[in-house]
Every structure is written in C-alpha cells, then in structure tokens.
Amino acid sequence: MSTSSAASRRGDGTDAAQVRPPMRDALVAAAFRLFLERGYEQTTVDDIVALAGVGRRSFFRYFPSKEDVVFPDHERCLADMKAFLARSPEDADPVRQVCDAARLVLRMYAENPAFSVQRYHLTKKVPGLRAYELSVVWRYERALAEYLRGRLGGRPDGILRADVIAAAVVAAHNNALRSWLRSEGREDAAAAVDHALAFAQSAFGDVPVPPRGESPEDVVVVAARRGTPLWQVLREIESAF
C-alpha cells in the first residue's frame, strides 16, 4: 500500500503554516495558555483577546466560537481532504484513496505534536469539546463516504458499502491517532496509522471499480482452516467455480 502520498502533496503547492495569518496564530496561542492555566470553562473570549492584544472582532473574524479556537486547523484539513479526493484518478482504488485522505488528518496532528497532545488532554476534560470533536469526526467521515458513494454508488449495495468503509477507515485512523496521542506524541505516528489503515483496507479488499461487463460476483473467495483435507477444499472450489 502507498504510505503517505496524500500527505506529501498540497493542492496549492505551499506550506499552510507559512500562509496562516500571524494574528490567528497569536489568538490560538493565547487561548491555549489561558485554557491550561485557568481551565477552558473559566476562560472567556474577552480574556483571550486581551492577552493576544487584539479586539473581539478580530477573534470572531477567524473563529465562529470559543470551541473553534481549540480546533483551528480542521476546516483547512477538511478542505484539503475534499480537494484530494476530487482530484483522484478515475482508475484509483477507492479504498486506498480514502485511506490516503485520512492520512491528511494525521499529518495535521503530527505537524505540531506538543499542541496536539495539549489539546487531547483538554478535550478529554471538557464535555463540550468532546461533542465538538464528534461533529468534526462526523464531517470527515461524511467527506470520505460522499466520495465512496460516487465511486461505488452504481454497484449493488454501493451506498451501504460506502458508509461502512468510511466508518471503518475513520475508526482505524482514530485508533492509531489516539494511541499516538497517549504516547505524548513519541510513537511513530505515520507507522501507527499505516498499520491501522492496512487492517481496514484488508477487511474490504482492494475494491476496484469493475471493468465494463465484469460483475463484482466474478471473484470467488474460499476460506478453509489449515489442515482441512485438500479434497474437501477442492470440492468447495469446484462448486464455487
């Protein structure tokens, strides 16, 4: 499987960290300093803008709410994911594509391990942030499912497959991400997510869009316990073919 082809390119060829406005970064830094010192609930938007030395309007120019400052890069990452999927080659394996798209999220977390680990601990403590995070995860999952529906929709159970594969890929990704966050960002994030996504991918196989005239039923799968007499396996294969 490819390891991080998605993570190594960006649509615009630039590094997002360079084009992010400094005032936005200053607001995020001020917010996190206060969240860690006083607690999330005890910090107001007014406290954040006072520390950052800007006005309230500047805050709301970048962030619709206090919750959004905790997850400042998800909108960009979601847009990157959709752009990556939109430019997928027609003949690409759709399951592999959504795995590569999921790697973009890991890359965002791994860009700044200290910040990601801080946020992980904060999110565990604040129920409102966990709810916000669930809605973000749901949006990533929908983006993957939408792409898969487009690719698999014409096949029997295409919509069902799309939804289940998207959920499995997100769960595998998040399992690896959480394990990396619990290691305080010390584990190899890319290796952990590659391993987890390989499991999701193996469950659904390579799901190539079948060439015209060939139906998905044309692949025969036989499973047998090692030690089964060969004649018994052969009989099963013959009846399947």
Place this chain on the structure above:
Amino acid sequence: MSTSSAASRRGDGTDAAQVRPPMRDALVAAAFRLFLERGYEQTTVDDIVALAGVGRRSFFRYFPSKEDVVFPDHERCLADMKAFLARSPEDADPVRQVCDAARLVLRMYAENPAFSVQRYHLTKKVPGLRAYELSVVWRYERALAEYLRGRLGGRPDGILRADVIAAAVVAAHNNALRSWLRSEGREDAAAAVDHALAFAQSAFGDVPVPPRGESPEDVVVVAARRGTPLWQVLREIESAF
C-alpha cells in the same frame, strides 16, 4: 446468521412500554406536539409542562434537558444493549453478538414508527439535536467496542479490530435505519438491517475466539477471479497450505 434473537428477548421478561410511567409519556407527547407546531427552538420546557399539566420538577425528574425529551428511550436501549452483551455466551461469535446488540436499537425505532419518523424530520432541521444524536451514536459504538475489546483484546491488534468492527456495525445499522426512516417507516426495517449487518459481518468474517493452541493464522483464504484456470488456483492453495 441469526436475524433478531436479541430483539426477541428482554432481560426482565417484561414489555418496556407497559412499565413506562404515564407522566413521562405525556411529557414526550406534549413536547412533540409543540415542536411540530411551533418549532423546537421556539418551545420552552415551561410550554411543555403547561401543556402536559405537570410542574417543571416532574419534567426534570425524567429528562435532564429539553434535548433528552426528543430521544426518550436511548438510555433504556443502551442499558439493554450492555446487559445483552454482558450475558453473551463465552463461545458466541463476537461479531454476531454485536450485530444482534445493534438490532436492539432498530427495534426501539420500529416500536413506534410514526414517532421515529417525526423525530427524524425534526432532527434533520435542528443542529443541536443532530449533535446530541451524534453523541448518542458514539455511546452505542463505545458499548459495542468495549465488549469486543474484552473478547478480542488478547489477540494481535485486538483493540484496533474491536474499534473498527464496532464502527462498521454501527454504520451498517444506521445506513439501514436511515433508509427505513426515509421510507416514512414503510419498508421492512428488520429485513433492511439484516441485509446491512450481513455486509458488515461478511467483511470481518466470523471472528471466533480461537480454541486454545490454534492461532488465527490457521485459516487460509484464497481469492480468485472466476475463470482463472483451476491449475493456477490449485497452485496457490498448495503453497498456502
């Protein structure tokens, strides 16, 4: 696969509808009448208790918040699900067990189709309710994953498998549930969910806990395109065995 063994039994042998307090049902009925007439945001808890003819304290005795009255049966269903999983036989196939546990959710929706369809339309319109629903779905998924972690945790990648299978089962269930809700409750809900869960189950196979001394690697899976010469298939099988 079993179709609805979980749905046909309850731990206490009683019908939940009979033991639910009438005041609680009256509050739910009053709330939904107002939500549909005036809109969810425009309805207050005071409006609901006035129409039901009870005091505010009675409302909060049954429901922690206005959102909870929209989903009055999830707590019971979650408890039923955990109880069902807790009493699963040791030798039961864990993937089949979580599929049966998921069927309990469908059964709750199918108990009262008109109410479920009303709520579906309401939830689609109110962002706060969608967020609440995501958190409920997450709790179901965690209940399935916890059980699977207990059963698969000792195996290689057991935690990863548990998380991915739980997510896939929930996604399959919800795909069928949404399709039933979109049909305004007219489709055969049980058939739809059986079909969807069969797909999730097929992706992860029967995952029996291997008997002592037998490792999971002792099952050989061979996949071949129909039409592959038999000698080629045989060669692959021989090398696998």
